Amino acid sequence: MKFSTILLSFCLMSSYASAQTEALPQQLLKELKGSLHCKITSYNGTEAVHQNVFTGNEISTTSGEWKLQLQCAPVAGNSKAVDVNAIFQLTEGSALASAVSVSFDFSKWSTENYVLVPASVYNGNRYRAIGNGYNPAYPKDMYYNPKVPLTISNDPRLVLEPGMSSLVDLQTGNTATPAMCFYSPKAKKGFIVLTLQQTKFGNNGLTIKENAAKDSCSFVISAPSMRKLATGFGDFHKSGDVAPDWKAGDEVALPFRIYVFDAKSIPDLLAKFMQERKAITGPNHPRNQLPxxxxxxxxxxxxxxxxxxxxxxxxxxxxxxxxxxxxxxxxxxxxxxxxxxxxxxxxxxxxxxxxxxxxxxxxxxxxxxxxxxxxxxxxxxxxxxxxxxxxxxxxxxxxxxxxxxxxxxxxxxxxxxxxxxxxxxxxxxxxxxxxxxxxxxxxxxxxxxxxxxxxxxxxxxxxxxxxxxxxxxxxxxxxxxxxxxxxxxxxxxxxxxxxxxxxxxxxxxxxxxxxxxxxxxxxxxxxxxxxxxxxxxxxxxxxxxxxxxxxxxxxxxxxxxxxxxxxxxxxxxxxxxxxxxxxxxxxxxxxxxxxxxxxxxxxxxxxxxxxxxxxxxxxxxxxxxxxxxxxxxxxxxxxxxxxxxxxxxxxxxxxxxxxxxxxxxxxxxxxxxxxxxxLPGIYLQTDTKQLQVFDHVEAQVISANKNGITLTLTNPTQYDASVSLFAETSYNATKPLSYTEFLNWPKLQVKAGESIKVLVNRNGQPTSIL
The missing domain is CATH 1.50.10.20 (Glycosyltransferase)
Structure with missing residues (x-):
């Protein structure tokens, strides 16, 4: 799904929000001693010059007038999740080199909290770091040392050292899912915020800022990303990020979804993440092109x-x-x-x-x-x-x-x-x-x-x-x-x-x-x-x-x-x-x-x-x-x-x-x-009619009777396909699979652009091609 389509559907979903629902994210975040703030920041290059925080729906700056709409809606069937669409608009004047952001600010923070940014940050990356580049050499103290601490390369991280603040500054392109998460062992709660990859300004920023006392922390989504330094392969370089200029009437929408939920452990957070990782971006669209x-x-x-x-x-x-x-x-x-x-x-x-x-x-x-x-x-x-x-x-x-x-x-x-x-x-x-x-x-x-x-x-x-x-x-x-x-x-x-x-x-x-x-x-x-x-x-x-x-x-x-x-x-x-x-x-x-x-x-x-x-x-x-x-x-x-x-x-x-x-x-x-x-090209359970296709073909069950199940197979690609079929009963599926089971899977021949019908008998064998 393209970004513009995602954003349109999100805005339509959130359009029924009322003034009463604007309080929903704040109420949810209170469970983690958190609060939500929307901000406008002006820049000189990547240096922040001035920041304005919305206390209501409007802000006046020296150069213009801003309006904020928070469209909020509870997620159907989930009282611990809220959809929010933050719409920032410059109604009058102009604004040079300015970015907008939404900040989730948590007091009562603890370094014991597990922090996750998918594919970039695990446990806050709060570990000893070495080197300044790709594949750094290990220092002598790491050899023959049973007590060697877990040691990472020079990656974005929350610092170990006391009395030092932390900054993890990323953009959505650094993540497998545009998300920031944490688990609090003390509160027995988990937090996940999901967003989209980008707005019309480009990729969004994902920033985590921890104060020197390490008792407060902010998770920030910005449009666009405004990093001083971009992370490389074990090092950092100037980001080249640029804040856009605004004129009267310009606006940008920054949609996101917040989850605050009960969690007893890090595994609970991980399980919740897997369940919800596609909740905002929606189903993706794999292309069938190479059998x-x-x-x-x-x-x-x-x-x-x-x-x-x-x-x-x-x-x-x-x-x-x-x-x-x-x-x-x-x-x-x-x-x-x-x-x-x-x-x-x-x-x-x-x-x-x-x-x-x-x-x-x-x-x-x-x-x-x-x-x-x-x-x-x-x-x-x-x-x-x-x-x-x-x-x-x-x-x-x-x-x-x-x-x-x-x-x-x-x-x-x-x-x-x-x-x-x-x-x-x-x-x-x-x-x-x-x-x-x-x-x-x-x-x-x-x-x-x-x-x-x-x-x-x-x-x-x-x-x-x-x-x-x-x-x-x-x-x-x-x-x-x-x-x-x-x-x-x-x-x-x-x-x-x-x-x-x-x-x-x-x-x-x-x-x-x-x-x-x-x-x-x-x-x-x-x-x-x-x-x-x-x-x-x-x-x-x-x-x-x-x-x-x-x-x-x-x-x-x-x-x-x-x-x-x-x-x-x-x-x-x-x-x-x-x-x-x-x-x-x-x-x-x-x-x-x-x-x-x-x-x-x-x-x-x-x-x-x-x-x-x-x-x-x-x-x-x-x-x-x-x-x-x-x-x-x-x-x-x-x-x-x-x-x-x-x-x-x-x-x-x-x-x-x-x-x-x-x-x-x-x-x-x-x-x-x-x-x-x-991997089987097609997996079928003959009693439950459960069907899963992994190969680059289309398949569906069209009938079932005492003789078996009839499937249609269509090959939309330009190549002839020999598709492996693994069919079994749900009872047999409870038995672990042999490592050489694939040798037993029959092959179905489907020419490029053609469709066939296959009868799969109760023993899981294709008995005829109709």
């Missing part, structure tokens, strides 16, 4: 042509150069869809890569090194000159364990178990044992380890988010209960320490500090669903729902407006579903690094909650928008290629907004292949 089967065809073609034999060994390239990087950005993960092709050539290539990884990268401790050059030299990670031991990311090792076992499971499911070499299984066992030993010794996995000794080099963070998933799979595959016990204990630890108490997970990416990031959030959801799969214990399903809510804070919940002359603007891409990287790397990307996110589908299937299906559907369709195809040029690179930059913010400069980069990223291409494999 998953067509994408799988073009992306596997790229991967086939990127298999190399170099002095170090033989492997599919995980990067644009010939060096190999394990895990994270698809090393030994892009092998999985190639193995799923089930051809002798690709099986042999996957086997060669497994040989290479096992023989060249595993250290004596069982942990793996994170990468190797084409000439066979091991690549160090996060090194410090005082500690010469080669280190590796815990996250990469978590990926290795999880994906290695998935490869073994897939080979057996395909009937090729005889290909599995004892060395592969031995390597997986050694790695599972290494993780278990670390857990027993330290009660955590750390962020960086020394593969030679197994010692943790850098403690803390949620870098081991996927490790419990790998241990759970290894436990089931090798029938080793101790590993499942370690998985459960580690997942319990991370859930309590990081999700419940801090409302964030982080330290998962190789190019950040311990910053909050999306990859650990989604990775930990993978672990929670894996443990649920192998235990059937509903407590893990409940925790997975909380974690999915945290994941949703990283995903664009609406279709941002991009500059009309930008790459995305010209293609008119709908980018809801793009996944933000981290609080340091301020951009979104097409997909979850690196995963199909099929655990979201599994969570939807287990709970019936359509929010999870909606989330994965958004992610899949945003991915397709970034794929380079004929008549849809994105990367200016190979057909089927994609890259990791979907940029709604000016973190890389205003000229970068909405522009792709002429390159490709293996991990985003791997994401698409995995989604095409591990």
């Amino acid at each position: 998953m089967s067509k994408y799988l065809d073009v992306a596997t073609t790229i991967c086939k042509n990127n298999f190399v034999t170099v002095p170090a060994g033989s492997y599919y390239l995980p990067e644009n150069g010939k060096d190999f990087q394990l895990g994270w950005v698809s090393g030994m993960m892009n092998t999985y869809p190639m193995l799923a092709m089930n051809t002798e050539t690709e099986r042999d290539r996957v086997a060669a890569e497994l040989d290479f990884v096992v023989n060249k990268l595993q250290g004596k401790s069982g942990y793996f090194y994170g990468g190797i050059t084409a000439n066979g030299k091991l690549r160090p990670e996060k090194m410090h000159p005082d500690f010469p031991e080669l280190q590796a990311m815990v996250r990469k090792n978590s990926d290795v364990l999880f994906w290695m076992v998935k490869h073994l499971m897939l080979l057996k499911a395909q009937g090729h178990g005889s290909m599995i070499k004892p060395e592969w299984e031995s390597a997986a066992k050694k790695l599972a044992a290494a993780f278990t030993n670390s857990w027993k010794k330290h009660g955590e996995f750390g962020q960086y380890i020394v593969p030679e000794t197994g010692e943790i080099a850098v403690f803390n963070s949620t870098a081991g988010a996927i490790a419990p998933a790998g241990l759970a799979l290894a436990s089931a595959y090798f029938q080793h209960p101790e590993w499942l016990a370690a998985a459960k204990a580690a997942a319990e630890f991370y859930y309590t320490r990081d999700v419940v108490k801090q409302g964030l997970t982080g330290g998962h990416c190789g190019d950040i500090s311990m910053d909050a990031d999306s990859e650990s959030s989604f990775g930990f959801l993978e672990s929670l669903m894996a443990i649920y799969t192998y235990t059937g214990d509903k407590i893990w399903l409940q925790r997975a729902q909380v974690q999915a809510a945290l994941c949703s804070t990283w995903v664009l919940s609406y279709d941002p407006v991009f500059p009309a002359n930008s790459d995305i603007g010209k293609l008119q891409c709908n980018m809801a579903g793009a996944v933000w990287a981290s609080i340091q790397n301020k951009h979104a990307a097409p997909g979850v690094c690196t995963s199909s996110a099929d655990y979201l589908f599994k969570l939807y299937r287990a709970t019936g909650n359509s929010m999870y299906a909606d989330l994965i559907n958004d992610i899949q369709h945003a991915h397709a928008e970034a794929v380079n195809m004929p008549n849809h040029t994105t990367t200016n690179n190979l057909i089927g290629s994609s890259m990791e930059r979907i940029q709604p913010s000016d973190a890389e400069g205003k000229g970068s907004i909405g522009n792709f980069i002429n390159t490709r990223n293996s991990w985003t291409e791997t994401d698409g292949m995995l989604m095409a494999l591990e």
